[in-house]
Amino acid sequence: MVVAFLDIWVAIVVTIMVIYAARHWYFTLNRMLMRQRPFYQDLYDGDLPALSVVVPMHNEGSVARAVLDALLASDYPHDRLEIIPIDDHSHDDTTAILIQYRERETIVAPVFVVAGDRGKPNAMNIALRVASHDIVLVFDADYTPGRGLLRELAMGFVDPEVGAVMGRVVPRNTATNLLTRLLSLERSGGYQVDQQARYNLDLMPQYGGTVGGFRRSLVSRLGGFDVDMLAEDTDLTLRLFLEGWKVVYANRAECYEEVPETWDARFTQLRRWSRGHNRALYNNLLAVLQSKHLRFAQKVDGILLLAVYIIPPILLSGLAANALLFFMGALPIWSPLALTFFVISYNAFGNFGPVYEIGAAELLDDSNERIHLLPYLFYLFLFNSWSVTSGVLDTVGDLIKDRSPFWEKTKRAAEIDIETSGGPNVPA
Amino acid sequence: MFLLSMAIFITLFALPLVAGFLEIVHPNDDGRLAVDNDYMRDPRFFGNSFRAKIASLLATDQSVPRTQSFLGRTDERAHVARCIDVTADANVAEVLLALDRIDIADGATVIDAFGKVAATAGRNVRLRTISSDGYVELGDGTEVERWVDADDRLDVGRGCNLGVSASAGAQARIGSGTSFTRIFGNPVVAIRQGSDAISEGISPDFSAFDGNVIFEDDAEIEAGAAIAGSVKAHRRLTIGKGATVAGNVIGRGDVIVGAAARIDGHAFAEGSLQLDRGARVGTPRAAKTAYGTTALTLHDGAMVYGWAITDGAGRIA
Numbered sequence: 001m002v003v004a005f006l007d008i009w010v011a012i013v014v015t016i017m018v019i020y021a022a023r024h025w026y027f028t029l030n031r032m033l034m035r036q037r038p039f040y041q042d043l044y045d046g047d048l049p050a051l052s053v054v055v056p057m058h059n060e061g062s063v064a065r066a067v068l069d070a071l072l073a074s075d076y077p078h079d080r081l082e083i084i085p086i087d088d089h090s091h092d093d094t095t096a097i098l099i100q101y102r103e104r105e106t107i108v109a110p111v112f113v114v115a116g117d118r119g120k121p122n123a124m125n126i127a128l129r130v131a132s133h134d135i136v137l138v139f140d141a142d143y144t145p146g147r148g149l150l151r152e153l154a155m156g157f158v159d160p161e162v163g164a165v166m167g168r169v170v171p172r173n174t175a176t177n178l179l180t181r182l183l184s185l186e187r188s189g190g191y192q193v194d195q196q197a198r199y200n201l202d203l204m205p206q207y208g209g210t211v212g213g214f215r216r217s218l219v220s221r222l223g224g225f226d227v228d229m230l231a232e233d234t235d236l237t238l239r240l241f242l243e244g245w246k247v248v249y250a251n252r253a254e255c256y257e258e259v260p261e262t263w264d265a266r267f268t269q270l271r272r273w274s275r276g277h278n279r280a281l282y283n284n285l286l287a288v289l290q291s292k293h294l295r296f297a298q299k300v301d302g303i304l305l306l307a308v309y310i311i312p313p314i315l316l317s318g319l320a321a322n323a324l325l326f327f328m329g330a331l332p333i334w335s336p337l338a339l340t341f342f343v344i345s346y347n348a349f350g351n352f353g354p355v356y357e358i359g360a361a362e363l364l365d366d367s368n369e370r371i372h373l374l375p376y377l378f379y380l381f382l383f384n385s386w387s388v389t390s391g392v393l394d395t396v397g398d399l400i401k402d403r404s405p406f407w408e409k410t411k412r413a414a415e416i417d418i419e420t421s422g423g424p425n426v427p428a
Numbered sequence: 429m430f431l432l433s434m435a436i437f438i439t440l441f442a443l444p445l446v447a448g449f450l451e452i453v454h455p456n457d458d459g460r461l462a463v464d465n466d467y468m469r470d471p472r473f474f475g476n477s478f479r480a481k482i483a484s485l486l487a488t489d490q491s492v493p494r495t496q497s498f499l500g501r502t503d504e505r506a507h508v509a510r511c512i513d514v515t516a517d518a519n520v521a522e523v524l525l526a527l528d529r530i531d532i533a534d535g536a537t538v539i540d541a542f543g544k545v546a547a548t549a550g551r552n553v554r555l556r557t558i559s560s561d562g563y564v565e566l567g568d569g570t571e572v573e574r575w576v577d578a579d580d581r582l583d584v585g586r587g588c589n590l591g592v593s594a595s596a597g598a599q600a601r602i603g604s605g606t607s608f609t610r611i612f613g614n615p616v617v618a619i620r621q622g623s624d625a626i627s628e629g630i631s632p633d634f635s636a637f638d639g640n641v642i643f644e645d646d647a648e649i650e651a652g653a654a655i656a657g658s659v660k661a662h663r664r665l666t667i668g669k670g671a672t673v674a675g676n677v678i679g680r681g682d683v684i685v686g687a688a689a690r691i692d693g694h695a696f697a698e699g700s701l702q703l704d705r706g707a708r709v710g711t712p713r714a715a716k717t718a719y720g721t722t723a724l725t726l727h728d729g730a731m732v733y734g735w736a737i738t739d740g741a742g743r744i745a
Contacts, residue, residue, distance in 0.1 A: 174461075
């Protein structure tokens with residue numbers, strides 16, 4: 001009975017791996033060989049829409065000036081622009097910096113949140129209330145948008161079906177260490193291939209919560225952001241598609257960000273993403289299956305997107321099942337089932353799935369030597385599996401205990417430096 | 429045997445990591461991907477950039493005519509004069525910069541030509557670039573390899589090739605049979621010899637829609653319809669004769685904008701875009717874009733206030 005159950009489970013895991021491996025192949029081949037769908041960035045508009053640019057900040061003194069200066073240097077007409085930094089319970093010098101900018105720049109209108117909930121979803125709900133304009137663009141505080149980026153993102157909204165726009169995130173601190181180099185590879189695959197292929201195929205490009213934007217009236221009508229949701233971006237993506245709206249991806253609307261530089265910071269970030277993403281899975285899976293607005297291919301893509309953070313523990317459980325079968329004497333090492341499992345796992349998460357996707361992305365980005373690091377992604381995947389599985393367990397705990405997750409911000413490199421040196425951070 | 433097996437295992441295990449290890453120890457490609465944070469979209473980028481580069485060469489306190497090195501290039505020199513006339517069929521190897529006007533006669537071949545007041549080229553002239561702070565006129569059959577820019581009007585004859593970019597601060601009148609990639613003007617007008625903008629005289633009151641209209645399949649907006657919002661079709665889209673669209677027109681496939689139809693916003697086609705006789709995109713108050721991904725065709729009298737762009741073949745029919 002136990003052996004039969006384990007056999008069936010391994011077969012299910014193998015099937016799931018096959019599906020994900022096929023997905024990676026399909027997206028990569030689409031990106032490499034098929035016609036690419038244009039975004040709207042080539043449109044020139046002499047009558048640009050008014051924009052509200054929101055920057056949620058919690059203890060962002062080390063980066064606040066850089067993002068505000070970058071936004072102020074934008075070529076977007078300043079009479080059609082307002083910048084709303086949201087100081088979310090900061091206890092460093094973020095507040096003082098924002099006051100300086102408010103006094104100096106008429107288009108900077110900071111909001112200071114000193115009581116109540118903390119976290120990005122809450123900050124975004126405040127933005128929905130205070131923003132003056134219908135198109136809201138969002139940047140995290142560690143981002144430095146280029147001068148033409150606001151215009152490029154705003155052009156996505158010329159399409160009456162578009163509810164949200166997503167740009168491409170590019171790591172700024174790639175050269176710092178092995179982790180940042182591997183994360184840079186991951187980002188390339190995720191945006192240059194995965195997001196663009198989804199956009200090409202009219203599937204479900206994901207709104208990522210930064211370097212992007214949405215229609216304020218629409219999101220307000222959908223009930224705003226769920227403050228219990230750590231992945232408010234994934235949740236919004238799903239809710240928009242379920243209401244018949246589109247999310248579009250702008251591959252050339254690129255913006256630098258800072259990726260985690262320590263394994264601790266990466267673990268925390270990925271665990272939070274996993275926890276939030278799996279909550280989005282729980283909240284939206286049934287609705288995706290039943291939706292009348294989604295095509296079959298979009299439903300499949302939506303389910304695979306939602307389930308992506310439960311795959312590592314499923315794969316680990318498959319490994320455990322194989323081990324159990326082996327030690328119970330029910331699985332000869334050369335059995336077809338075991339071989340299939342390992343080959344498919346290798347294809348899905350080893351060299352032939354994401355590695356092909358990421359290699360293709362590096363080719364498209366005209367990067368050369370860094371592809372030598374591709375085999376190291378296997379070890380990053382093992383690390384990711386650990387943190388993602390922790391996030392899955394968090395989600396299960398949240399659902400069983402009906403608890404609200406706590407927003408734990410990803411530590412910036414400057415903050416980590418302070419902790420290491422024990423000194424305060426005094427920005428210039 | 430055990431040690432040999434272990435050695436083989438470790439070797440095979442480590443082999444894929446060797447190249448990466450060398451890249452980690454001696455990084456050759458660890459820089460961030462290049463993102464140009466200063467990039468801004470400027471439909472007249474080429475002309476504006478060129479003017480900035482030649483500004484010092486056109487300083488009025490220097491004697492003319494003179495010939496001097498050009499922007500540090502070793503293979504090209506610039507000839508600066510008050511007025512420049514290039515004779516028919518001449519082949520000029522110098523960059524020509526005129527403080528007043530430059531006129532190039534039929535059949536000549538020139539590298540770069542700039543006239544502060546005006547720049548004109550006759551028939552079948554070959555140029556790399558031509559620009560002016562005033563107007564630019566190109567005769568029939570003229571071929572521009574790279575770009576054209578005029579601060580004022582741009583008049584292009586029949587059967588020309590406008591290279592990768594043509595732009596004008598005022599009206600750009602483009603003759604039939606001309607091919608292009610992108611044209612910016614206020615407006616861009618497709619002209620057949622002897623004709624002008626066309627009004628078909630269709631009353632825009634056959635039907636009206638208050639908001640956006642979205643079609644999942646092929647779609648046709650009937651002639652004379654008035655739409656207060658935008659129109660999008662997931663396949664082929666036809667805007668009927670004389671129809672008016674206050675917003676944008678977006679097509680996932682080919683888009684045809686019928687004769688004398690008016691689109692106040694952008695016209696964007698993931699396939700080809702065709703503007704029939706007298707059709708108009710944009711308004712005198714707000715420049716917009718007509719974008720056809722695979723092709724863009726402007727028929728006689730079609731008008732674009734702003735930018736006419738294609739990634740494929742652009743043609744004035």
